[in-house]
Amino acid sequence: xxxEVSRSGGFAGIGRRAALDTAxxxxxxxxxxxxxxxxxxxxxxxxHGVPDGFHYEITIDGRTVECADPHLTPAQRELVQAVLGEGx
Amino acid sequence: xxVFCTIVPPHVLDRLAxxxxxDLSTAARRTLEHDARxxxxxxxxxxxxxxxxxxxTASDTPQRTVDDAKHHDTLPGRKVRGEGDKPSKxxxxxxxxDGLGATFETYLKAYGRHSIDGAGLxxxxxxxxxxxxxxxxxxxxxxxFGDGDGRIFLDFTIPVxxxxxxxTHGVTQYTANLDYFGQSGALNExxxxxxxxxxxxxxxxxxxxxxxWLIGAGLLAPGVNGHALRSMKxxxxxxxxxQLGKDPQPGxxxxxxxxxxxxxxxxxxxGIPNHAFYLLATALGGNAWEQAGxxxxxxxxxxxxxxxxxxxxxxxxxxxxxKARYGEGExxxxxxxxxxxxxxxxxxxxxxxxxxxxxxxxxxxxxx
Numbered sequence: 001x002x003x004e005v006s007r008s009g010g011f012a013g014i015g016r017r018a019a020l021d022t023a024x025x026x027x028x029x030x031x032x033x034x035x036x037x038x039x040x041x042x043x044x045x046x047x048h049g050v051p052d053g054f055h056y057e058i059t060i061d062g063r064t065v066e067c068a069d070p071h072l073t074p075a076q077r078e079l080v081q082a083v084l085g086e087g088x
Numbered sequence: 089x090x091v092f093c094t095i096v097p098p099h100v101l102d103r104l105a106x107x108x109x110x111d112l113s114t115a116a117r118r119t120l121e122h123d124a125r126x127x128x129x130x131x132x133x134x135x136x137x138x139x140x141x142x143x144x145t146a147s148d149t150p151q152r153t154v155d156d157a158k159h160h161d162t163l164p165g166r167k168v169r170g171e172g173d174k175p176s177k178x179x180x181x182x183x184x185x186d187g188l189g190a191t192f193e194t195y196l197k198a199y200g201r202h203s204i205d206g207a208g209l210x211x212x213x214x215x216x217x218x219x220x221x222x223x224x225x226x227x228x229x230x231x232x233f234g235d236g237d238g239r240i241f242l243d244f245t246i247p248v249x250x251x252x253x254x255x256t257h258g259v260t261q262y263t264a265n266l267d268y269f270g271q272s273g274a275l276n277e278x279x280x281x282x283x284x285x286x287x288x289x290x291x292x293x294x295x296x297x298x299x300x301w302l303i304g305a306g307l308l309a310p311g312v313n314g315h316a317l318r319s320m321k322x323x324x325x326x327x328x329x330x331q332l333g334k335d336p337q338p339g340x341x342x343x344x345x346x347x348x349x350x351x352x353x354x355x356x357x358x359g360i361p362n363h364a365f366y367l368l369a370t371a372l373g374g375n376a377w378e379q380a381g382x383x384x385x386x387x388x389x390x391x392x393x394x395x396x397x398x399x400x401x402x403x404x405x406x407x408x409x410x411k412a413r414y415g416e417g418e419x420x421x422x423x424x425x426x427x428x429x430x431x432x433x434x435x436x437x438x439x440x441x442x443x444x445x446x447x448x449x450x451x452x453x454x455x456x
Contacts, residue, residue: 012241012304012317013355014332024317051257051268051276052225055351056408070161070227075163081219 001032004059005083009068011052031082035060037075045082056080146208150192153210154184157217157232164214164230180245184213184233187251189209194252194283194290195259198377199385204258206389211255215245224250225259240331246306252287253280253303262392270400273354278361282384284321286377296369296376302326320366323359339363341399341431360430361399367426372419381418383410403427403434 004019022028022035039060049055049068056072058065058079067076093246139422150171157165168181175182184191195201212230221234224244231254233244244250257280260266266276281303283359289299289343303326304317310449314335316325337359340343344360365384367374386409387393393405406427410420 008349009351009355011225011244011253011355012332013336013350015349050225050227051280052223052254053227054223069165069223069225070232072161073384 001028001035001061002059003031003035003079003083005080006057006059007054007080007084009049009053009055020083027082031079032077034075034079034082038065038073038079039063041065041073041075058083109292119337143199145156146202146206148196148202150189150203151208151210152185152188152192153212154181154188155212155214156181157214159216159219161215161218163227163232164212165216178215180215180235180243181198182231183243183245184215184231184251187245187248188213188231188255190291191252191255191287194377198286198290198381200384200391201259203257205262213251224254226261228261229284231255236307236309241307241345242309244307247288247304248291249281249284249288249303250307251284253284256280256283257425259283260388261388262325262399264387266393266396267395268351268354270354271357272396273351274357275361275397275399275402277354278365279384279388281318281320281358282365283381286381289375295414296373296380299376301366318355318359318362320359320362323363337362339430342378350434360432361402364403364426364430364432367429368422371422371426379414382413383419383423386413400435403432407434 001022002019003022003052004017007016020031022031025031035058038058050070053069056066056076058067058076065076067073067080072080109307119341152169152171153164153167154169154176155161155164155166157166162244168178169176169185175185190317192203192211193256195203203211210316213233214230215233215235217232217234219235220237222237222241223231224231226232231251232321234241237242257276259278260276264279266272268276284303285299285301288294300316301321302316302319305315307317308314308327312327312332313329314332316326318335318337319326324335328334336345336356338357339359340363341360345353345356347356350356363452365380368383369380372379386406387402390405390409392408393402397405403423407420410423414420424434
């Protein structure tokens with residue numbers, strides 16, 4: 001499973017993008033579980049953030065889910081942090 | 089709305105929300121917010137205007153609370169310092185407390201404004217949000233600070249202009265309520281940079297010549313090639329680093345960036361009105377928070393700006409504000425010249441923006 005996270009916005013306005021493939025990773029099963037959970041979540045009110053908040057696009061096998069701080073679900077938060085790493 | 093909502097751009101959703109929900113009551117706001125766990129707050133804020141706080145004579149002293157999120161994302165976290173409490177052992181807590189105070193003081197002394205809403209709104213800041221979080225933001229009700237990851241960014245409470253920037257998002261929310269997208273969003277960002285810098289200048293007692301005109305000086309980690317995140321004096325020169333890339337800000341309309349990222353480049357194109365303010369302030373000289381800052385403050389709070397104001401609308405409103413406060417003197421000429429230098433043409437007469445009843449008088453909450 002390929003998971004890509006793109007982040008924009010933030011006080012600095014500096015974008016970040018990172019991707020990983022779960023195949024062969026020690027944490028692959030956990031990441032796939034998170035990705036399935038994220039893909040299954042249906043945000044009712046879109047991906048509206050707040051001034052200077054980060055905006056995220058999470059793409060799982062070609063399909064994209066959007067979310068924005070400070071309203072990430074625990075699964076979205078963990079997945080974003082795992083893929084993006086840095087300060088997310 | 090389904091999971092895969094990327095085909096609907098955020099600004100379109102905003103417009104839909106505005107069209108559908110013109111008269112949501114406070115009760116409906118509460119219910120919706122409760123149901124959606126904060127998810128709808130920003131959109132509701134945009135649609136409805138801010139929550140009106142309690143009436144009464146606002147105090148000349150702030151009501152500050154600093155909370156510790158303890159590296160989680162639950163807000164506000166645990167209270168660690170209230171107004172008048174002795175300093176904490178945690179320097180981050182104390183910096184946030186002092187920054188809230190500096191912001192309150194500047195708005196009060198320079199512009200006669202009582203807190204964010206003009207009516208003494210308590211100031212709340214949560215520190216230590218998440219782990220190594222590279223950001224700070226205003227969530228519509230309070231400030232939130234990350235610690236930075238120590239590799240690219242340090243603690244976001246370090247620069248007082250960052251604290252002033254975030255709280256000014258609150259002031260904008262309670263006044264012009266500029267849409268956070270495209271040019272109006274870049275104006276929203278720029279206003280936060282302008283007053284963030286003015287709060288730093290006022291606090292340090294710096295004249296226009298002494299000010300560094302930087303946003304986020306001291307925030308970049310050692311080893312990062314840059315001196316800040318934005319430069320109002322020379323947009324595009326704040327950093328140039330392998331990890332961060334190069335500061336993308338233009339200083340004039342010739343460099344205006346069209347993008348779908350970052351709400352339409354709100355942190356990029358803010359360089360243009362930022363530079364216009366710098367040019368005005370340096371042309372007038374002295375302390376920037378006095379005449380130049382007053383003109384910008386009058387523009388933000390005067391009630392003539394539409395929420396979707398574009399650069400030219402804002403420029404016209406600053407010209408009208410300069411004329412209203414200082415007459416047809418050097419201030420008005422300097423305003424027109426500054427906008428001309430960044431390539432924003434002010435419509436003839438300098439008062440294209442509609443005039444009307446001021447959105448907010450000092451000490452009175454805005455009519456929603």
